[in-house]
Amino acid sequence: MDARNFLFSSDYPMPVICWEWAGNGDYWNVGANQTRTVNVAHKLPFKPLLIGQWALRADFAPSQDINTTTFYPVYDPINGELVLAYMSSDGTNVIFDMQNFSATASKFYFRLWAYAPPDYTGEMPNVYDTTSFQLSTDYNYPKIVKQGTVSVNYKSEVTIPHGLGYIPQIRVWEEVGGKISPCTAFWEDGKKGGPRVTNQSLIIRNYVAGNSSGSTRKYYYHIYGDES
Amino acid sequence: MAVLSHFTLNSDYTAIKEAQNFSLTLNVTKKSVRPYDYYNSYADIYVPAGAFIENVTIYWSYTGDTVPSSELIVDEMYSYGMMQTEIFLYRVNATTYRLRHYVINTDENSHNAGGYTITAKAHLFVTSQ
Numbered sequence: 001m002d003a004r005n006f007l008f009s010s011d012y013p014m015p016v017i018c019w020e021w022a023g024n025g026d027y028w029n030v031g032a033n034q035t036r037t038v039n040v041a042h043k044l045p046f047k048p049l050l051i052g053q054w055a056l057r058a059d060f061a062p063s064q065d066i067n068t069t070t071f072y073p074v075y076d077p078i079n080g081e082l083v084l085a086y087m088s089s090d091g092t093n094v095i096f097d098m099q100n101f102s103a104t105a106s107k108f109y110f111r112l113w114a115y116a117p118p119d120y121t122g123e124m125p126n127v128y129d130t131t132s133f134q135l136s137t138d139y140n141y142p143k144i145v146k147q148g149t150v151s152v153n154y155k156s157e158v159t160i161p162h163g164l165g166y167i168p169q170i171r172v173w174e175e176v177g178g179k180i181s182p183c184t185a186f187w188e189d190g191k192k193g194g195p196r197v198t199n200q201s202l203i204i205r206n207y208v209a210g211n212s213s214g215s216t217r218k219y220y221y222h223i224y225g226d227e228s
Numbered sequence: 229m230a231v232l233s234h235f236t237l238n239s240d241y242t243a244i245k246e247a248q249n250f251s252l253t254l255n256v257t258k259k260s261v262r263p264y265d266y267y268n269s270y271a272d273i274y275v276p277a278g279a280f281i282e283n284v285t286i287y288w289s290y291t292g293d294t295v296p297s298s299e300l301i302v303d304e305m306y307s308y309g310m311m312q313t314e315i316f317l318y319r320v321n322a323t324t325y326r327l328r329h330y331v332i333n334t335d336e337n338s339h340n341a342g343g344y345t346i347t348a349k350a351h352l353f354v355t356s357q
Contacts, residue, residue: 139245
C-alpha cells in the first residue's frame with residue numbers, strides 16, 4: 001500500500017505527542033554576553049524526542065526550528081553567532097541551553113512538543129488536542145513506515161534502507177552524553193555529517209566536527225511514508 | 229493512558245498535522261567575494277495568515293543529495309578552503325518563511341562563489357496550540 005495516498009492509515013503508526021511546552025508567553029531572560037541553562041522536569045518515563053521552534057519574541061515572528069542552534073534573524077556572518085539555543089532532553093529534564101553574545105539582554109521563547117523514543121513500549125501520557133477533533137481529514141498525518149535507533153561509530157555512517165522508491169520525510173535525533181537533541185546536517189572537511197536521505201535509504205553519519213571525543217553516538221529516527 | 233505500541237491509531241492522543249507543503253528554488257548568483265566579505269540571497273515562501281504554522285522541515289537538494297534540515301552549514305564548499313556557506317530557513321512573520329543563503333569569504337584573497345541552484349521542500353505542520 002502506498003502511504004502517500006492516505007491522510008492516515010491504521011497500517012502505520014502515527015507519531016503522537018506525549019509532552020508539550022507551549023510557553024503561554026513564558027520566556028527565559030538571558031542578559032547581554034551571558035549564558036543560561038534552565039531545566040524543566042518532563043516527568044516522563046523516558047528521554048523524549050523534541051520538536052519545536054524558538055524565538056526572541058512572543059509572537060514568534062521571526063522564529064526558527066529548534067534543530068537550528070544559531071538564531072539567524074540576528075546572525076552576523078562577520079562577527080559570528082550572537083544568539084544560540086541548544087535543546088536537549090535526558091531522563092528527567094528538558095534542557096534549555098541559551099547563549100546571548102549580543103550587547104543587549106534577550107528573551108528566549110520556546111514552543112516544544114515531544115515524541116516517545118521508538119524503543120519505549122510502556123504506557124504513554126496523553127496530550128489532548130484543544131480543537132474539536134483529535135483526527136481531522138483536513139490534514140495529513142505522518143505515517144511511520146520505519147523507526148528505531150542505531151549506533152554510529154565516529155567518522156562512520158550507517159545506511160538504513162527504506163526501499164520506498166521516493167524521498168520520504170524523516171526526523172532524526174542524536175544522543176550525546178546521555179542527552180537527546182534534534183539532529184541537523186552539515187558538511188565539513190569534505191564530509192557530510194548528520195542525516196541525509198535518498199529514495200532508497202536514510203544515511204546517518206557521525207560527523208567529524210563537534211565530536212572531539214571521537215565517540216560512538218546513538219541516533220533515533222522516524223522514516224515516514226509521506227513524501228518530502 | 230495506554231500502551232501506545234499496541235496501536236497504530238488512537239484518538240486519545242494528539243498528533244501533529246501536516247497542513248501544507250511547498251517547493252522553493254533559490255538561485256545563487258555567481259560572483260567574486262572580496263576578502264573577509266560575504267553576500268547573501270534569499271527566497272520567500274508565503275503561507276496563509278491566521279493559522280500558526282510551525283515545525284517547518286525542509287529538504288535540500290544540492291549536489292544530488294537530499295538533506296533534511298532547517299539549516300545547512302557547508303565549510304570548504306569550494307575548492308579553496310576558506311569559503312563557507314550557510315543555508316537556513318526561518319519564519320519571518322505570520323505569512324512568510326524565508327530561505328536564506330550566505331557565502332562567506334574568510335580568506336585574505338578574493339574568490340569566486342555561487343552559480344548554482346538550491347531546491348527545498350517545506351512541510352508545514354500544525355498542532356492545536
